[in-house]
Amino acid sequence: xxxxxxxxxxxxxxxxxxxxxxxxxxxxxxxxxxxxxxxxxxxxxxxxxxxxxxxxxxxxxxxxxxxxxxxxxxxxxxxxxxxxxxxxxxxxxxxxxxxxxxxxxxxxxxxxxxxxxxxxxxxxxxxxxxxxxxxxxxxxxxxxxxxxxxxxxxxxxxxxxxxxxxxxxxxxxxxxxxxxxxxxxxxxxxxxxxxxxxxxxxxxxxxxxxxxxxxxxxxxxxxxxxxxxxxxxxxxxxxxxxxxxxxxxxxxxxxxxxxxxxxxxxxxxxxxxxxxxxxxxxxxxxxxxxxxxxxxxxxxxxxxxxxxxxxxxxxxxxxxxxxxxxxxxxxxxxxxxxxxxxxxxxxxxxxxxxxx
Numbered sequence: 001x002x003x004x005x006x007x008x009x010x011x012x013x014x015x016x017x018x019x020x021x022x023x024x025x026x027x028x029x030x031x032x033x034x035x036x037x038x039x040x041x042x043x044x045x046x047x048x049x050x051x052x053x054x055x056x057x058x059x060x061x062x063x064x065x066x067x068x069x070x071x072x073x074x075x076x077x078x079x080x081x082x083x084x085x086x087x088x089x090x091x092x093x094x095x096x097x098x099x100x101x102x103x104x105x106x107x108x109x110x111x112x113x114x115x116x117x118x119x120x121x122x123x124x125x126x127x128x129x130x131x132x133x134x135x136x137x138x139x140x141x142x143x144x145x146x147x148x149x150x151x152x153x154x155x156x157x158x159x160x161x162x163x164x165x166x167x168x169x170x171x172x173x174x175x176x177x178x179x180x181x182x183x184x185x186x187x188x189x190x191x192x193x194x195x196x197x198x199x200x201x202x203x204x205x206x207x208x209x210x211x212x213x214x215x216x217x218x219x220x221x222x223x224x225x226x227x228x229x230x231x232x233x234x235x236x237x238x239x240x241x242x243x244x245x246x247x248x249x250x251x252x253x254x255x256x257x258x259x260x261x262x263x264x265x266x267x268x269x270x271x272x273x274x275x276x277x278x279x280x281x282x283x284x285x286x287x288x289x290x291x292x293x294x295x296x297x298x299x300x301x302x303x304x305x306x307x308x309x310x311x312x313x314x315x316x317x318x319x320x321x322x323x324x325x326x327x328x329x330x331x332x333x334x335x336x337x338x339x340x341x342x343x344x345x346x347x348x349x350x351x352x353x354x355x356x
Contacts, residue, residue, distance in 0.1 A: 002353055003031040003090055006051075007106040008098030009042035009058070013263045017120060018098050019049055020162035024346050033090055035083060037102040056082040058102040076105055083109035094118065094353040096345075097137075099130045111136035116352040118345070122161055122262035124291035125150055138352050141345060143262050143338070144295045159345055160338030161266035167247045168270065175252025178245050179237045181216045186323065189253035189273075190219045191264065197222050199307055200259065200278050207312045208236060211319065218249050255323055260293035260304075266341070269301055272333045274326035276318055281307045300332030 004025060008014040025032055036042040038055035046053045057078040083106045095110040095117045097103040110117050120141040121130050134140055140151050141159040148156050176183055188211070192200045201221045211217060216235040223240050230236060242249060250271050258264055260279035268275050277296065279289030296302040303322045305314060
């Protein structure tokens with residue numbers, strides 16, 4: 001029986017694609033372990049999935065001045081030594097890394113022991129952590145055709161992002177029952193998220209009376225972002241966070257409004273949901289969401305509405321136009337091969353671990 005170690009952390013986006021691989025890895029008979037930071041978000045997510053977890057020291061490599069820049073390199077060195085001990089103990093046949101700074105010492109330790117490494121880069125351009133890891137990798141998976149020129153040609157593989165199988169098993173009726181919405185009127189699912197979603201939440205709520213004339217809305221607005229004044233509004237339901245029932249809400253939705261994080265939009269693609277992407281502005285991020293969104297727009301999967309252009313009128317008009325043209329978006333998504341990411345990545349895992 002072969003052993004695989006998964007790594008990645010710092011945000012949920014560096015964990016959920018790893019979790020999406022679990023059923024296929026288990027079916028293939030792999031022994032699975034996870035290495036992440038001591039107390040990062042990844043620990044709870046992985047332990048909840050029943051996967052053995054080891055924490056290591058982790059520091060962030062910043063491109064700006066911060067006093068922690070003087071201490072974090074020592075944390076990274078400590079993490080490297082800890083990762084080496086763990087890899088020596090578990091003797092994995094392969095390492096799969098989803099990125100984040102905790103993954104850097106693990107990948108470097110794998111290189112020391114000549115353990116094959118597969119990296120997955122979600123965004124259009126590789127982040128700093130993955131750029132540090134790419135020289136140690138056997139294969140580098142990516143989500144977007146535009147990413148390929150940034151990667152070594154002999155390592156790059158266009159795979160898309162692994163999607164949790166449970167998302168594909170949603171039931172529309174269960175979603176309607178959960179939300180108490182009607183099947184007689186189209187439903188828009190708004191995924192604001194817990195961070196950076198205030199602009200989206202506010203814009204949707206400002207235009208809500210106009211939207212409710214034609215649509216119903218499910219609004220996942222993030223922690224502490226509920227609007228109590230709107231509780232009980234006919235055709236509008238809001239939640240801070242939704243876990244397992246999310247698959248049913250996706251099934252009930254006729255259209256999605258979302259930020260443009262790579263994992264989120266790949267889930268929307270796999271579910272074939274017409275969508276409007278409102279990416280984080282360049283001022284609030286390194287601009288990767290804008291690049292992600294534009295790539296999906298160019299492939300015919302999405303409509304993009306940037307924050308700088310977000311007004312009551314532009315939001316309403318974009319919603320109406322996207323819904324009226326929904327079939328052309330669905331057709332484009334059906335023709336994409338990027339929704340087979342799990343099987344593609346599993347083939348790479350088998351290939352790279354074959355010689356161990």
